[in-house]
Amino acid sequence: MTHDHDLVLRPTEAQTAAALAAPPGRTGGDLVVETLRSLGATTVFGLPGQHALGLFDAVGRSDLRLVTLRVENNAGFAADAYGRVTGEAAPLLLSTGPGALTALPALAEAAAASAPVLAISSQVPVAGLGGGRRGHLHELRDQAASFRDVVKSVHAARTLSQIPSVIAEAWESALTAPHGPVWVEIPEDVLRSETIVPPVTGMDATPHQLAPRPELTAVAAHWLSRASRPVIIAGGGVVRADASGKLRQLAERLNAPVVTTFGGKGAFPWTHPLSLQSWLEDRHMTDFLEDADVLLVVGSGLGELSSNYHTFFPTGRVVQIEADLGKLESNHPALGIHADARLALQALLETVTERQDDHAPERVRMVLEDVAARLADQDLALEQSLLASIRSALPPRSPSFWDMTILSYWAWSAFDAKHPNTMHSAQGAGGLGYAFPAALGACVAEPGTPVLAVSGDGGAMYSLAELATARQHDLDVTWLIVDDGGYGILREYMTDAFEGRTTGTELTRPDFVALAESFGVPATTTTPDSLTADLRKALATPGPSVLVLPATLRMFAPTHL
Template sequence: MRNGGDLVVETVTALGVSHVFGIPGQNALGLFDAIRRSDLRFISSRVENNSAFGADGYSRVTGEVGVLFLSTGPGALTALGALQEAYATGVPLLVIASQVPRSGLGLRRGMLHQLDDQKASAVNVTKSVATVREASEIPSLLADAYALAQSAPAGPVWVEIPQDVLLDPVENGYVPPVPTLSPVVTQRAPRAELVDAAAAQLNSADRPVILAGGGVRRSPGGPAALVALAEKIGAPVVSTVGGKGAIPFEHPLSAASWIEDRYTTELLEGADVLLAVGTAMGEVTSNYFTFAPRGQLIHIDAEARVLEANHRALALHADAATALSALAEKVDARDTSAGVAAAATLRKSVEDRLATQNVDVELTLMSDLRAAVPGGTHTFWDMTIAGYWAWSAWDPRGGAFHSAQGAGGLGFAFPAALAAAIATGERTFAVSGDGGAMYSIAELATARQHDAKVTWLIVDDGGYGILREYMTATFGAATATELARPDFAALAASFGIAAHTATLESVGEIIAGTFDTDGPAVVVLPALLRMFAPTHL
């Protein structure tokens, strides 16, 4: 006879789910046992936080909801750091966590893995939390959660199910089999009077500029709507880190994404009308809160709390693509030459500034990596010096750029990239430092088990390099940043993974070579990199 676990699996299958991430646990065994009676493909990581990063990476490359199965207590809590990244970045996830039996909910009975209030732990990193009390609730509750995860602003949704609900039989007469489900996903449209007001401001502008954030990339049709509006009003477009790729770098109106350079800040400040879409204009985007707009600001975002959080604006609470398309219908077409010139001038100014700094090694490395990685490749970057360079310097070239800049935690790149490789069947590229690599090193086993076509570059500088640099600049010396670490190449080889040790001169050629192979590959680059000089101090 079916049980609650079968009903969960039926429901997610009816929603169109094909892949599930997680790690089995005692309270969740009824759920995991049901997987073997289904067509779901289960990807078992070695640490729950990495399972969540995997579901995140899967969602980013497929556009689908990433689904995560967690066990009670320690398993569920271990995933919270990665869920913060998904929540901050707007990645839709359906998190299904087990719970102790209903007889223990809210009590302190000493049950294994028991928490006083498990779902309360997830409140700060999810859009909503809920607990199933009866098996009959499962189909509707999961369908609603699945739709909510995708509805703007997208993000993780948490549903927990007690152990006895997962194990108890479910009679067909009370809960029939679930064949198909069609959740209703809502995308908020802008109010008409606000569109009219924004269009009037753009029509009167002499120096319009667009700031495109991650909300543009995540919005279905967002990049195309952005380019159409920019071309119509002749506005240069600056991309945030999350918005990188919303407009191709080769587009004449693209001012690229050197968001931490003062020249970019000055272009944004100098606009008489600045249209900021899908961005909170937070710490990094604002060049560490030095950005102070002098003209009129129009702010579009799907999350109401983001609007005017940092600057007064004409605020449109709306999905990015919907709002941009509505504006394009209302604005006047104009010549693009001034916008093209402004974008080109900005990019040349940044290039000239970098030429005065001692960063030839880093510029060459980024150039060599870009040449080695084929266009269209999904790339994943940890919080590491090479990743910080990529925030500004990396041209996605038809692929998608993914980083952990939302929450800023370590260990994102490799588990997200290997999940993306499993999802697409194409090779992905991940970059970590040696410090961040140790957060996800156990997933070498996962990559080998699933034969994921992922290339992992580990830049080994013997410590937390970016923190070393920050502390030295601030305090004159670094503390607690130096790390013992394994022989990464030998460790990867012990899993049967192709492993290489590179130099700055050979790393590009070695990386390029991995794209002609099957299965996972690890490339270790011993190198001490440095950041470009900050312009916000």
Template sequence: MMSTRNGGDVVVETLQALGITDVFGIPGQHALGLFDALSRSPLHFYSSRVENNAAFAADGYTRATGKPAALFLSTGPGALTSLAGLQESYATGVPMIVISSQIPRAGLGARRKGMLHQLDEQKESVRNVTKYQATVQRAAAIPSTLDDAYRLAMTAPQGPVWVEIPQDILLEAQDFPTGIPAMAVDQPEAAPALVAQAAELINAQSTVIVAGGGVRRSGAGKLLAELAEKIDAPVVCTVGGNTAIPRNHPLAVHFIENRHVTDLLANAHTLLVLGSSLGEVTSNYYTLQPQGTIIQVDAEAKVLASNHPGLGIRADISTFLAQLLPAVEPASHGGATTAATVNAKVAERMDAAGLEHEQHVMDAIRQAVPDEMPTFWDMTIAAYWAWNTWDGKDGGFHSAQGAGGLGYGFPAAYGGALGVGTRTFAVSGDGSALYSTSELAAAVQHNVPVTWLIIDDGGYGILREYMNDAFGTATATELARPDFVKLAESFKVPATTATPENLQVVLSDALSAESGPNVVVLETRFKMWEPS
């Protein structure tokens, strides 16, 4: 049926047709037509207080659900403020559909008009943190532009895409039908000859598998376990790949930032690297020197052989594993014994490091968090520990390791809770928490069930550790900070303090709350383990 509506309606109708159900963002002057259209739409809108936190929320929603969210932004300052959040999504391969407003078409490129929020070449500012950028010049182009953007966002390597629409197009009356059926997205397959070559190398000798973030992004966990068991290969999860294989699996090797694990990777006859660049943390800060043959599989072509030479295969990880599994032969290489031996060496080294306090606190957190609960970790020392020790079980593990910016934990958990409809758990330090305390207001407004653990050590703890180690003293790492309990309570958010001794009990109580956000504050200092 034909009806008179505006360009904003065309946007929300197209998003709905593409399967988008939830939108994050903040209104703005040039985007009013878009937000007005939301009032006539079945799409659910969730507000934030700062645009980069809205991007983090959309990111957390997508990681928790596997479905992309939309992010609505205003022109200029609103668009630019989102960039830190988009960098994390881009670096980690998290798809989202970003719709930004623009000044009216007549002002594009014409700085003499001096329009509010005007930014020369706005989309150029987002080129480094999105897969695709487009400026819509006519309302008739909205459906096809969004369809193109959606396909690119969802095609591995996935990531955020950016479509900006001028104010006058969003407000123009439109009288044409829309509605694009969501189309299947074909993920990149490996060339059969490369699959055969990989299988030949794996069949010839023992293999160690590196499971990166690409395994988790493509939902390839079961296929990974099936391959590892068939070829009897130990599996080392990277930071991004944490929980790709269960921690209690007999082939799982723990604690990637440890010399014993680095040695395992270095001495492997064949190193099958799935969805990882073998980057800074995975290579134990570029100390990894592989001696065997590397097979590196990734959907992002520029990752292949970026750090070490080898057989590079561009493919989605799920697709590749489905191709590879029939081609490899069952083998017995003592993989479980190797994994157990390495894990025992790692545990012995950690037990001798004098870090019982840190291990006790991490154990208390893990005991308190229900097995199925998604967790979201900010860039804090606790997250560094979690990268190496967290057992996600049935709950997703999500952290800001892609770009490493501060402020991710709480807004991402907020978005994740809205996506899954159940309580989520966020962890921040006091420094990173101050990036996102404003989102307590959003969590209250939408009654979002998020429990936020703030580990308050009086400063930027990881930077303090790094500077003390490197220079003997830390500079500009200490922070004046609020009473986080009183701050949370000022938002009408229940909050309490905990000690290392009662943390498990206090946190368990908070995590069992029926609805709404709550905060637990733990005042303590964490140490890092010695580099290895």
């Protein structure tokens, strides 16, 4: 009798021959590269440092595409975008100490947005581990501790033989729902040492399936099928799980209105009769959601931004589908279903009964009219026209990346993403400098597709060095910089909160056009009237370009309780 656990995979003759004929001089760095290639990686991001040179040498001798940026944090943002756009784990290669720590904000954003980033960092030599004993350059007492509270999982290889399994384990973690960044560190001497481990082939790191429990989806389906006023909140988990089609099927079967969170932009068609769009910072929308007798929340933890700054208090039953166990019922009591959004929506589709409701589209239309009427009373034509100009110029399938700036705050609520997984912002963790380096990562992921980045002048200053990256790799990115002479959103917050006083919000900035041109990147100053034409021209021209829009924008004021 043969048991499954007794079965082993026998090497083929070709695998045996390759293992015995391994070329001399292979190192731990080669094991990293071979494992990544065996797992399907084609591209890596990062920049070298002293302890990581053995790894970069191996990359340089391989067929992996190396995309080097100028700052580790920006390399992390680029890897984040590559992971979001492709759905693959994006390798991010870092050095020890300061180089590794500089990537922390990017990894925090990847964690908040569930972007699969595989960060691989060097470490001081094995004899120096523990901190303070050898006085190595870049030494930290416990480097992994700096990342453990940020990333999804932490992994370490301390010997050559451990490298393939450790990287495969991390890869699997990054791509198991909820996706997220993971951390691997390998000492410098291990990366440089020659190895007798045969070339790595046939690595398997299949992500675990996170299926819903059937008794939970049965109860949820029963509630939804019999609801009088069901509503769906669709979050970023729908986009990450590639579940937009199933979301639409369920909404149409239930005749349930759908609002998308800022991280879930594009998960539901903007102009669909059941679409509430993304007006989550509007009190009219909050009231509408609170009135639902059954609220289905898919792929969202209903955090600060998704709950109108925690002013949202549902009065009916709540069903929450969430792959991140820590987010289940973390803000509101609910029937929590710990599952991948795609699998859970499929289970509901197989269980719910069709629900007739001829009034649902009319209820949607009325609340959107209330939102529009509120905006019409606030003299915000400039802000709305700028978004309309961008939408008109940007091809429907082109990805856009938005920094933490006033126009981006508008876009969260008011911009039609057209398609899922095409609009991305830093609203997960809220760090500045995300848009431009992330857009570069998307350019690498989708060569030949024009990509847009939108920043304020304050956020742009975090990313200026990457103009050199855009030029070096000739990436098809257009960078729109809205220049209002400072940190515009902070200026507005402080003005409102401190009787008109602002501190530290006004900035001296460069001539962005001249600066971009000094990198060999075409640049021009645009106006609200010429933005559509200038943006279309820039997006249609291969290679990088910069548009600078001098404008002072205002946020809309939502109604309050």
